[in-house]
Amino acid sequence: MTRHFNFCAGPAALPEPVLARARDELLDYRGHGLSVMEMSHRSPEFVAIAERAERDLRELLAVPDDYRVLFTQGGASLQFAAVPYNLLGRGGRANFLHTGIWGKKAMAEARHLFGEAPVAASSEAGGFAAVPRPADIALTEDAAYLHYTANETIGGLEFDYIPEAVRPDGTEVPLVCDLSSSILSEPLDVSRFGVIYAGAQKNIGPAGLTVVIVREDLLDRACAEMPSLLGYRALAEGASMVNTPATYGWYLAGLVFEWLKEDIGGLAAMEAINRRKADKLYAAIDASELYSNPIAPANRSRMNVPFVLADDRLDATFLAEAEAAGLLNLKGHRSVGGMRASLYNAVPEAAVDALVDFMGDFERRKG
Amino acid sequence: MTRHFNFCAGPAALPEPVLARARDELLDYRGHGLSVMEMSHRSPEFVAIAERAERDLRELLAVPDDYRVLFTQGGASLQFAAVPYNLLGRGGRANFLHTGIWGKKAMAEARHLFGEAPVAASSEAGGFAAVPRPADIALTEDAAYLHYTANETIGGLEFDYIPEAVRPDGTEVPLVCDLSSSILSEPLDVSRFGVIYAGAQKNIGPAGLTVVIVREDLLDRACAEMPSLLGYRALAEGASMVNTPATYGWYLAGLVFEWLKEDIGGLAAMEAINRRKADKLYAAIDASELYSNPIAPANRSRMNVPFVLADDRLDATFLAEAEAAGLLNLKGHRSVGGMRASLYNAVPEAAVDALVDFMGDFERRKG
Numbered sequence: 001m002t003r004h005f006n007f008c009a010g011p012a013a014l015p016e017p018v019l020a021r022a023r024d025e026l027l028d029y030r031g032h033g034l035s036v037m038e039m040s041h042r043s044p045e046f047v048a049i050a051e052r053a054e055r056d057l058r059e060l061l062a063v064p065d066d067y068r069v070l071f072t073q074g075g076a077s078l079q080f081a082a083v084p085y086n087l088l089g090r091g092g093r094a095n096f097l098h099t100g101i102w103g104k105k106a107m108a109e110a111r112h113l114f115g116e117a118p119v120a121a122s123s124e125a126g127g128f129a130a131v132p133r134p135a136d137i138a139l140t141e142d143a144a145y146l147h148y149t150a151n152e153t154i155g156g157l158e159f160d161y162i163p164e165a166v167r168p169d170g171t172e173v174p175l176v177c178d179l180s181s182s183i184l185s186e187p188l189d190v191s192r193f194g195v196i197y198a199g200a201q202k203n204i205g206p207a208g209l210t211v212v213i214v215r216e217d218l219l220d221r222a223c224a225e226m227p228s229l230l231g232y233r234a235l236a237e238g239a240s241m242v243n244t245p246a247t248y249g250w251y252l253a254g255l256v257f258e259w260l261k262e263d264i265g266g267l268a269a270m271e272a273i274n275r276r277k278a279d280k281l282y283a284a285i286d287a288s289e290l291y292s293n294p295i296a297p298a299n300r301s302r303m304n305v306p307f308v309l310a311d312d313r314l315d316a317t318f319l320a321e322a323e324a325a326g327l328l329n330l331k332g333h334r335s336v337g338g339m340r341a342s343l344y345n346a347v348p349e350a351a352v353d354a355l356v357d358f359m360g361d362f363e364r365r366k367g
Numbered sequence: 368m369t370r371h372f373n374f375c376a377g378p379a380a381l382p383e384p385v386l387a388r389a390r391d392e393l394l395d396y397r398g399h400g401l402s403v404m405e406m407s408h409r410s411p412e413f414v415a416i417a418e419r420a421e422r423d424l425r426e427l428l429a430v431p432d433d434y435r436v437l438f439t440q441g442g443a444s445l446q447f448a449a450v451p452y453n454l455l456g457r458g459g460r461a462n463f464l465h466t467g468i469w470g471k472k473a474m475a476e477a478r479h480l481f482g483e484a485p486v487a488a489s490s491e492a493g494g495f496a497a498v499p500r501p502a503d504i505a506l507t508e509d510a511a512y513l514h515y516t517a518n519e520t521i522g523g524l525e526f527d528y529i530p531e532a533v534r535p536d537g538t539e540v541p542l543v544c545d546l547s548s549s550i551l552s553e554p555l556d557v558s559r560f561g562v563i564y565a566g567a568q569k570n571i572g573p574a575g576l577t578v579v580i581v582r583e584d585l586l587d588r589a590c591a592e593m594p595s596l597l598g599y600r601a602l603a604e605g606a607s608m609v610n611t612p613a614t615y616g617w618y619l620a621g622l623v624f625e626w627l628k629e630d631i632g633g634l635a636a637m638e639a640i641n642r643r644k645a646d647k648l649y650a651a652i653d654a655s656e657l658y659s660n661p662i663a664p665a666n667r668s669r670m671n672v673p674f675v676l677a678d679d680r681l682d683a684t685f686l687a688e689a690e691a692a693g694l695l696n697l698k699g700h701r702s703v704g705g706m707r708a709s710l711y712n713a714v715p716e717a718a719v720d721a722l723v724d725f726m727g728d729f730e731r732r733k734g
Binding site: 001002003004006008009010011012013014016019020022023026027028031032033034035037038039040041042043073074075076077078080081082109112113199201206207208209225227228229230242243244245246247248249252326328329334 | 368369370371373375376377378379380381383386387389390393394395398399400401402404405406407408409410440441442443444445447448449476479480566568573574575576592594595596597609610611612613614615616619693695696701
């Protein structure tokens with residue numbers, strides 16, 4: 001068995017101890033005589049797995065008691081529809097902070113379903129190189145909620161603060177956050193949010209699972225007409241088992257939560273590791289003549305580090321040599337090109353050290 | 368490692384060779400240095416896995432070229448919404464054959480979203496003990512399609528024929544089938560259908576993956592306003608990668624398709640095994656004084672065999688002793704009680720032999 005360093009933006013690297021445990025339990029979960037995949041979602045064994053995962057996630061994020069945690073399907077992209085369906089039932093319009101491709105997709109889906117979705121602030125004029133400053137955020141009088149994307153996976157742009165969601169008249173509205181690519185990378189004040197959602201395939205587990213954290217008082221704002229399975233209230237009341245959930249992904253997420261608690265020591269410890277990893281890579285980029293990253297230092301993503309080579313004719317060689325050196329999936333998103341190194345929780349510091357060494361060596365030889 | 372016999376209705380038993388292969392490849396997929404779970408869905412390695420799975424499924428079911436195969440999420444239950452959204456864009460009403468709990472749920476969702484969904488025939492008056500006869504099926508003049516559930520997992524009621532979907536004026540409309548619990552259990556004439564859908568967690572793979580097979584000419588009937596991710600056209604044009612799919616489930620489904628082709632020898636061979644398994648169990652039930660099944664012989668499900676004990680005070684003992692004997696998950700659905708043995712593809716004939724022996728022994732001792 002060989003394990004390479006995997007910088008994929010998602011589906012992304014998983015912690016090796018989690019994969020090893022999943023492998024050892026794959027045919028026989030702890031003496032029960034069957035795989036977790038083969039268990040009824042309503043069996044005592046699986047319900048224990050599911051409840052433990054939720055408990056551990058609540059503990060890691062210190063989720064307040066008046067928030068419900070949902071384990072659902074369809075990825076963050078299905079939440080682009082589910083959020084407005086669940087929050088616009090009493091009228092008003094969704095407001096958006098526009099900081100990149102994922103936020104734009106969320107906005108497009110709200111417009112597709114509800115006609116309008118005003119932009120409360122945008123980074124577009126500055127080429128998405130910095131997030132809007134708090135003073136630039138202006139909600140509409142009829143804002144039903146404010147949506148933002150905490151970390152733009154493709155642009156590598158991350159909020160360094162939690163925005164306020166306040167209408168011009170001073171009324172607070174729910175803050176909704178797509179946290180897909182940075183959830184669990186650091187401690188979070190969940191009480192600041194109305195809804196948090198995240199596709200699992202970066203920092204939680206395998207693709208196909210979606211985690212939603214929603215404040216209980218928001219369960220009563222849903223539209224009457226929407227696919228029943230997207231309704232937060234039904235999911236909350238049915239313990240996320242309105243229909244058969246993605247049981248194996250849920251189990252793996254639970255193993256990841258355990259790893260975060262027990263092997264890493266919680267989110268403050270994880271944050272320190274993530275900060276070190278990102279600092280090393282950005283320092284190497286900034287010290288080089290060959291590599292560059294265009295994002296304002298305060299808003300550089302700790303999870304996704306895009307960079308370009310001064311001479312893009314070197315791109316293919318860079319990628320081929322990196323792969324030969326066991327550094328996988330460094331190609332930038334097809335919409336932007338260049339390189340991108342994703343440094344999610346499961347990417348070890350040794351991977352970043354190896355990448356920095358490789359980049360230095362490559363620059364000396366080709367730069 | 369111990370493997371028991373697992374009669375779960377779903378998530379259900381998976382073929383042991385499939386699980387063993389998944390285990391062996393879990394940390395390092397065939398020398399690539401990472402898990403399938405950790406691969407980008409757009410990587411050449413994963414695209415090869417995805418395409419091979421589709422090819423094998425097409426070969427197994429002899430899917431005609433003018434049908435698209437989609438690998439999506441949300442289970443059959445999300446298709447209860449997706450089907451009317453995709454087929455009612457030009458007006459008309461969904462018509463339903465009502466043969467049990469799952470068909471009723473599909474009908475309820477169509478009514479929730481579109482107001483009306485006439486029943487073209489129902490088994491309700493007969494206690495769902497037989498499917499409607501062809502002559503009893505009467506579509507409305509404005510039927511846009513006819514939906515039925517080929518096998519009712521809870522009631523244990525299975526169609527022994529493929530219905531015609533014809534309006535009173537003789538116009539044929541698309542036939543839509545929820546095939547979740549019997550897909551791949553026998554050869555199928557796909558050309559008879561407009562849309563087939565199936566949650567994976569019975570005969571395909573793990574929960575969280577949904578397979579949809581849709582005739583190409585039906586891709587143009589979608590409603591304008593629906594969650595984008597539910598649209599068949601976008602999924603078809605985006606090779607089911609409009610957003611990140613459930614990659615690991617897709618890979619496991621591919622392993623199951625390979626097992627069906629190579630280990631079993633295709634669907635005709637699978638059908639013969641499934642027929643033997645079901646015949647043995649129904650014969651044991653019919654020969655006994657203690658056990659009974661209420662379904663008309665021609666409509667008895669080959670996949671899900673519900674049965675009750677003449678004295679339901681014996682139920683708990685039966686289940687406890689069965690479990691102690693390594694016969695798992697025989698409890699009937701909470702809505703109907705009694706017992707249910709699900710005999711999906713991955714349940715070996717030896718499991719049925721062991722169950723029949725146990726039932727005979729139990730009856731001799733307690734009956």
